[in-house]
Every structure is written in C-alpha cells, then in structure tokens.
Amino acid sequence: MTFDGAAMMIIIFLINIVYVTFLTMRTILTLKGYRYIAAAVSVMEVLIYIIGLGLVLDNLDEIQNLIAYALGFGSGVIVGMKIEEKLALGYIMVSVIALDRSELSPKKLREKGYGVTDWTANGLDGDRQAMQILTPRKYELKLYQLIKELDPKAFIISYEPKTIHGGFWVKNIKKGKLSR
Template sequence: MENLLENGLIMVSIILVVNIVYVSLFTIRMILTLKGQRYTAAAVSTVEVVIYVVGLGLVLDNLDQIQNLIAYAIGYGIGVITGMKIEDKLALGYITVNVISSSPDLEFTKKLRDKGYGVTSWSAYGMDGDRLAMQILTPRKYELKLYQSIKEIDPKAFIIAYEPKTIHGGFWVKQVKRERLKKREAQE
C-alpha cells in the first residue's frame, strides 16, 4: 500500500475520490438533519468522519506536494455537486406548491385531483379580476411532474413552491395519494 501512495498520480486520485465521497456524504447528512432524520444522519456522519480523517491525513502527510492540496480542493467542489445531485435523485420530503390561475374554473382543481394530487382551492381576487388559488402538497419526487401538469392546464399559471417544515392533520392521506400518483406515473 505504501508503494501505491508514493506514486504521485495515484495519491492525487485517491485524495480526489476520498474528498468527493466525504463531501457528498456531508451534503446528504446535512439534508437528512434538516429533514429531521437524525438517526440516519448520525449513521451517515459516522462513515463521513472516517473518510474525512483518512483524506485529510493523506493531505497533511504530504503537504509538500501542492497537487495533493489542489486535488483535495477540487474533490471538495465536485463533492458538493455530487451530493446535490444525489439529494435530487433521493427527493426526500414534500413540496407545497401554491398556484394562482387567471381562470377561476374549478375544473383545474378537479384535473389535478384526478392525477392524484391533494389540492385545496379557493376563489381569489387579483389585480385583473377573479382568480383560482390552490395549494398542493406532494412528495418531492413528483414535483416536476406536478409543474408539467399545471402548465398543461394553464400555461400562464403563477407558481410558488416551498418545502414545508411541519405537516400535521388534514385530509391528505399519504398512502392513498402516493398510490394514485404511482398509478398515474405508470400510465404516462
């Protein structure tokens, strides 16, 4: 193993990969922490810190080699991007989408409900007249499909999305809605 570490290119590669993995895990752990998944975050952090110590040790043991420090820095940047892409794929949690349509037609609400989304709607009044306001809660993995559905129904709809911190009560039954959304996804 020591012979491998003496080879400059291999050392740079190891440091780069170690830091990409470390920072990716760091990013995922932070997101899990923000989502309240403390035990999973703690497990990830255990692995993360071992990888961090190994990577940092390799750099500190070889500070006379500037390419190792550069590999560490580049690995950090790539790790941030990689961690974000992994989180996008995991799509943890839920998203709340507020929609304002210039058409006060309640058929909009029905079409979204038929696709499996939980929708609360009400009449609103905007600068140019009556509007239909809706609030939709959905798992994040269906977020882009929801936007697509909204734009198909009303291309001019005003959309604002955010992640709710707390969800309590209401009619939105996760299992029923997920099953309807999964069936819709399979049909499309």
Template sequence: MLSNAFVMVAIIFVINVVYVTLSTIRMILTLKGRRYIAAFVSMFEIVIYVVGLGLVLDNLNEIQNLVAYAIGFGTGVIVGTKIEEKLALGYITVNVVSSNPDLKFTRKIREKGYGVTSWSSYGMDGDRLSMQILTPRKYELRLYEMIKEIDPKAFIISYEPKQIYGGFWVKQVRKGSLMKPKKKKVSEDKPVVQQPDVGPESKPGEK
C-alpha cells in the first residue's frame, strides 16, 4: 500500500496534521498550567512525529512527500488552534467602560454569576462607570452579548490573566457553582421569644 504515491502522500499529510495538532494543544496546555495533561499528550505526539518523519526521510527523492509534510504542518496548526478555541481553557478578564453611570450594570452581571469589580471614572465627555469582569473563556461570548444588551455603546477590552488568586469568585469556580441558578435558602424555624407586655400605665425604668 505504501508503494502507491497517492496513498503515501495522504498518509504523510494526515500524520503531520495529527502531530502538529497535538503539538499545538500540548503547548497551549503547558501555558495554561495543565502540565500533567500536556505530558500525557506529548507521548502520543512524539510517536506520531517519529512515524511521519521516518516516512519522509525514507523517501526524500519524492518531492510530493515533502509538499504533503509541509501542507500537513500548516493545516495542523490551524486545526490545533480551532480545537483549543472549542475547549476554551482558562479565563478572560474583560474591562468595560459605560458612558451611562446610572445603569444597573454591575448588579445585572453579578446576578448571572460573573465576578465584577466596579468604580466611578471620568472620561473626555463626563462621568463613566468602569468595570473589571472575570469569566471562564467558555462564557466569554455570552458575556459580550449581555454587555451589548445593557449598553450597546460600552467600550470593551479583554485580556487573559496569567494568575488568579483569592476572592469569593475563584472559590465558586473551583466548587463548580458558577452559572448555576442560586437556590433560595429556606429559613429555619426559630423559637419565638415573647417580650413582656408593657401596660398603658407603665413607664420606662419601672419593673
């Protein structure tokens, strides 16, 4: 089967796509601090790499094999980044500036489970409401839609934080309670303490 030129090109292309895809995912996992998962992925990555490279080196006189290897490499980078976008690992910090400080911006976003820090600021045209919002990447697009619904003219900047520590919101994420509907606490029955009746003729201080 390997003697067929078209089959060889297809095999080299597929192998390199898989190899580079795993390599891209492994690198992203390493940057995200998922070192153990990255190490597990790297074991498959290196096996596929050796097999693919061996096929090319054994047939260096076939230019189509080199072309397939190069195209597969580029395709693998694209596929790897697409997979990482779907996985949506890590968190995003979103800075929002609203030109209407009277909007109930902070309350509405907090009700959805996002961590928000807000403060009053001043821009070229007057008062502003500034907010810093922390969200898992998988909820990023949902957050943008919510912001645009509240204030279509809001100014938005997002970036990826390298380290997150402390705060009530981080604890909620680790417990898996983010974005879950909050249940109302049922108040427990407490013994009623009756206050002594004060007659109409009683005065303060009298027993």
C-alpha cells in the first residue's frame, strides 16, 4: 500500500466518523424535539456523506477503503453517543420507592432543588415512601448518587418524559432557580 492509499483510508475513516456523529446527533435531536437544529445538522450530514461515499465509490477496487468506511461508521456511532451523553439533552423522571423511615426524604431532595411529588405506598413489608422526581438529565447521575447515599436499598426506575407542563418545578426552571 502506498502513502496515497494509506492517506485515502485515513480520510475515508475520519469523514465517516464525522458523518455518523452528525447522523447520531441529528437522530437524537429529532427524537428530543429540536427539529430546526436537527434540520441544520442534517444539511452538514448529507454533504459529508456524499463526499465520503464518493471517495469509496471512486475506489471500489481497494478493499481497505471499504474497511475504513465501515470502521469509521462504527466509530462515529460511539463518538455521537459520547457527545450526546455530555450534552445530556432533556429531562429525566425518576420513580423512587424507599423505606418509610429511611434518610431519603422529599424535603432533603427539595432542598437540593429537585421537583418531588411524594406519597405513602404499601409494600410487601409495610409502608414505603414513594416519590416522583423530575430533573434535567445533566443532574441524573448526581440524583442517583444522592438517593443511594440516603437509602442504599431504594428501588429506582427512570424514564424520559416527552412532555412537561405546569407545576412548581417548571416555573423554577424558567426562573433559573434550580440549585445542585
């Protein structure tokens, strides 16, 4: 393989990482409802895709270019996912069931700025404290850590809400009053 061949492989590999990173980000942005940003990202995505695919199609007899394309594609998925993890777009709803007498209380969570709705629930072994906690995804891991510190045996389930409307927490987000 010549220097030109190796350079072509590296270029195809890097172009595909960039392309698939844009593809992954566009998909996530679309799912999260950022349609105009997703549309702008898709313009860049298509331009990069056409350039990369053109390089591969012009050199179909070079198997290493196909391999570089495939490896770049897989790497781009990972890079796109890592970027999305860092951006942590959206919100998370966490359902927690704690022992009724645990250190984990709605008051402690509210003091940290979390929106909490709580009620008493009945479990197999007696009363439990049930809570719904809403937080931006960027605070998700801190919330899990706090819950586990206060009640290591707490039962936790989380999901991403599609729509949020009304309530105390939404008002505080708009006023910038959340503190972590």
